[in-house]
Amino acid sequence: MRGLRPQAVAARIGEIASGTARFADQWPTGQDVEILPLARRALEEVGMRYLFSEDAPTLLPFASQLFLAREVLVRPSRWAWPRWVPTPARRFRTRQQVAFTNALRPIVRRRRSSGRLGDDVLGQMLRPSSRYGLLREEAILDALPGITVATFETPSRAAGWIMLHLARYPQAAGRVAAEAALLPADPAATTSTHLDSLRYTQALVREVLRLHPPSWLLTRRATRRTRLADYTIEAGSTVLVCPYTAQRDAREHSEPDRFRPERWLDDSGSPAKPGIFLSFGTGPHGCEGAALAMAMLTLLTAQTARCYHLSEPLEPERSYRLTTFGGLATAGLRLRATLRS
Numbered sequence: 001m002r003g004l005r006p007q008a009v010a011a012r013i014g015e016i017a018s019g020t021a022r023f024a025d026q027w028p029t030g031q032d033v034e035i036l037p038l039a040r041r042a043l044e045e046v047g048m049r050y051l052f053s054e055d056a057p058t059l060l061p062f063a064s065q066l067f068l069a070r071e072v073l074v075r076p077s078r079w080a081w082p083r084w085v086p087t088p089a090r091r092f093r094t095r096q097q098v099a100f101t102n103a104l105r106p107i108v109r110r111r112r113s114s115g116r117l118g119d120d121v122l123g124q125m126l127r128p129s130s131r132y133g134l135l136r137e138e139a140i141l142d143a144l145p146g147i148t149v150a151t152f153e154t155p156s157r158a159a160g161w162i163m164l165h166l167a168r169y170p171q172a173a174g175r176v177a178a179e180a181a182l183l184p185a186d187p188a189a190t191t192s193t194h195l196d197s198l199r200y201t202q203a204l205v206r207e208v209l210r211l212h213p214p215s216w217l218l219t220r221r222a223t224r225r226t227r228l229a230d231y232t233i234e235a236g237s238t239v240l241v242c243p244y245t246a247q248r249d250a251r252e253h254s255e256p257d258r259f260r261p262e263r264w265l266d267d268s269g270s271p272a273k274p275g276i277f278l279s280f281g282t283g284p285h286g287c288e289g290a291a292l293a294m295a296m297l298t299l300l301t302a303q304t305a306r307c308y309h310l311s312e313p314l315e316p317e318r319s320y321r322l323t324t325f326g327g328l329a330t331a332g333l334r335l336r337a338t339l340r341s
């Protein structure tokens with residue numbers, strides 16, 4: 001998708017950095033604070049601004065409801081209802097999608113009729129592309145609820161894991177803080193050159209995503225009979241790919257269970273080998289938002305470590321619950337921030 005490509009993200013780093021800075025600004029110091037809602041609110045605003053610019057405030061409340069609808073839908077239930085049964089969770093999701101679409105439609109029409117399409121992701125979708133030509137209004141309205149939630153749902157889960165690692169590895173956090181000291185005081189002045197200079201911070205984000213990929217299980221349906229390694233996969237079979245176990249395979253990652261961001265800095269681990277890092281998937285359906293996600297998470301990590309030391313509550317075994325059903329997450333994670341001198 002054009003608006004999510006690395007060059008498009010690089011052109012908007014100042015805007016992204018201003019949004020991620022709000023996460024650290026809003027963190028109340030000196031008390032245990034639940035992190036995931038805080039991260040989600042900050043990243044929701046960043047994601048919505050990135051997609052819709054000045055129309056973001058109108059759509060923001062609907063985006064929060066879309067997120068809630070997904071949370072309710074993926075909660076484990078005792079009954080496996082067939083897909084066609086309109087369970088309360090499915091009806092709730094449909095209502096939220098309709099509400100979001102009804103709020104978005106006048107924005108799409110206004111932009112089209114005024115000719116002021118905008119330079120954001122919606123603006124790019126309103127322009128004809130060489131591959132798809134001019135998209136129909138319904139195609140745009142169908143695609144955007146999913147893209148909207150994608151901009152903040154998985155990134156906020158990743159942010160939870162990253163904050164936990166900053167708390168558990170103070171030396172690594174100190175190294176991130178030292179790098180972040182070079183960022184401009186005004187986040188809006190941050191550029192892609194600043195982002196590129198945060199090499200250790202990027203390595204830390206990548207290492208956390210290797211150990212705790214929020215999308216820990218991917219599925220594919222074989223469209224024809226296929227040989228894969230020593231296996232024959234029949235047409236119609238579902239193949240499960242587990243980035244969590246693949247990324248802890250000692251044949252590809254030395255000391256696979258150890259948190260060692262440096263592995264992404266030195267050449268020895270050949271991190272560029274295809275398939276070695278699957279947290280953003282791979283192939284034609286790999287994550288379209290990987291560049292945006294890496295920019296948001298790297299900036300949020302650097303800005304937070306620059307301001308604070310993080311610590312877990314005194315009984316760390318109670319600081320979070322591991323959940324897997326809506327993505328690998330640190331549900332209920334509470335951390336404490338104290339100002340870094």
Ligand code: HEM
Binds near residue numbers: 215218278285289
């Ligand atoms: C840490 C953050 C993120 C992670 C770990 C992540 C992970 C993934 C993964 C693993 C897939 C592939 C799923 C599969 O193969 O079945 C995927 C797909 C996708 N992601 Fe992300 N994602 C993240 C952030 C984002 C963001 C910020 C966006 C922005 C809109 C986004 C948009 C998408 C889209 C549109 C797809 C579908 C691609 C397709 O099917 O062609 N993601 N993501």
